[in-house]
Amino acid sequence: MFRRHKYQWLIGGLIILVTFAIGIAIYNTQSQERQIGISSQKIQSQYRIWKKYYLKGNEIQKFVKTNNGSKNRTLSEAQGYGMVITVMAAQQGFGSQKTFDQLTNYYLNHRISSQNSLMAWRQNQQGERMTSTRAEKTSATDGDLDIAYSLILADKKWGSNGKLNYHELALQLLNDIYKREINPKTALPKVGNWAHGKNENVVRTSDLISAYFRDFASYTKDGRWTKTMQNSQRTLQELSGQHRTGLMADFVVVSGNNLNIKAVKANQIASKYDAQYGFNACRIPWRVAYDYQLNHSQISKSVVTKIDRFFARKKNITAIYTLDGKPMETYENEAFCAPVAYSAEVLGNQTLKNRYKKILTAPIRSKDYYPATIQMLTLLASGELK
Incomplete structure (x- = not known):
């Protein structure tokens, strides 16, 4: 018993x-x-909607449509976004290798030349074909960085023994990025392979993607990328300290071994807002928070914490600010809101989380490529927090 x-x-x-x-x-x-606050089912639903609205092409190659006209247009920036979105969706169980390969095929068919694997920055539809003019066969560094990163993720996800050798493609592209788009004196990314003379030292602040440069260094075993990461962190830290808001301009001039920083002029590169927190710099909270999410960089944490504190004091987030924090527009835009919402999730800023928790899952816009795609990217990055 x-x-x-x-x-x-x-x-x-x-x-x-x-x-x-x-x-x-x-x-x-x-x-x-x-x-x-975001289920994987919701992220998958948003991804399907984004694909329906913006992914165009055929069974062989696809691209991300950036305009609303009947004739298609795309950018290397968009292609990079589309490739990152697709492989991140695959990592979370609902993106396909077939779609990624279709996007990769489009990139391969629109490289600048057989000797230059950087992507031509823009294509327009001419009849049934997407083509670039001679002037458009230059590069935009942000697009190339995203394409390279997506190829690394694809290699880690699927390997490189299939129809496309992601590993070789990544190494080739990274070699051309460093050769043609990294400033040899500052080790920082230039705005494109065309940037010479007075624009040689111009930096697009949202290209200071420390998370990517860490991965590039590890993947290639090339210490030069570590220097680019370190100088990017140093530049972000310096820019963060220049204004009480922590906001940074779309573009700055960084020169010399000491990384001396100067402002650009309005319309020097892209728009009258070149020296403001505009449609390029709005990506910084996402890019920097992503580094903290993956690598726990204390510099990245301090940079994005300061920006988040500024936005936490605002009743709402509008498009475009002076570096002192004065709003230049009255309308809201997901390209500005979504990166802040994502960074709040990463850093645990409860004020911003409560205020903007629905931004990432708001209905995807059907005819506004840029904010819709930034929303999709930050939503997927949030999904990786689980």
Whole structure:
């Protein structure tokens, strides 16, 4: 009788322990979902909608449509975004290798030349073909950085033994990026392979993507990328300290071994807002928070924390600010809101999380490529927090 009761006690104890462990697991899962507030099903639904609106092409190659006209247009920036979105969606269980390969094929068909694997920065539809003019066969560094990063992610996800050798393509592109788009004196990214003379030292601040440069260094075993990462961190830290808001301009001039920083002039590169927190710099909270999410960089944390504190003091986030924090426009735009919403999730800024938790899952715009795509990118990055 004693032995029988002993085993009953042991079995009962095991049942209690298993039940307790299951309860803990369920609680942790629910706790994470309460923290992130976004289910994988919702992210997948948003991804399907984004694909429907913006992914165009055929069975062989696809591109991201950037305009609303009947004749298609795209940019290397968009192609990079589309490739990152697709492989990140695959990492979360709902993106396909077939779609990624179609996007990769488009990139391959629109490289600047057979000797230059950087992507031509723009293509327009001419009949049934997408073509670049001679002037458009120059590069935009932000697009090339995203394409290279997506190829690395693809290699890690699927390997390189299929129809496309992601590993070789990534190494070739990274070699051309460093050769043609990295400033040899500052080790920082230039705005494109065309940037010479007075624009040689111009930096697009949202290209200071420390997370990418860390990965590039690890993937290639090339220490030059570590120098680019270190100088990017140093530049971000310096820019963060220049204004109480922590905001940075779309473009700055960085020169010399000491990384001396100067302002650009309005319309020097892209628009009258070149020296303001505009449609390029709005990506900084996302790019910098992504580095903290993956690598726990304290510099990245301090930079994005300061920006988030500025926006936490605002009733709403509008498009374009002076570096002192004066809004230049009155309308809201997901390209500005979504990166802040994502960074708030990464850093746990409860004020911003409560205020903007629905931004990432708001209905995807059907005819506004840039904010819709930034929203999709930051939503997927949020999904990786789980």
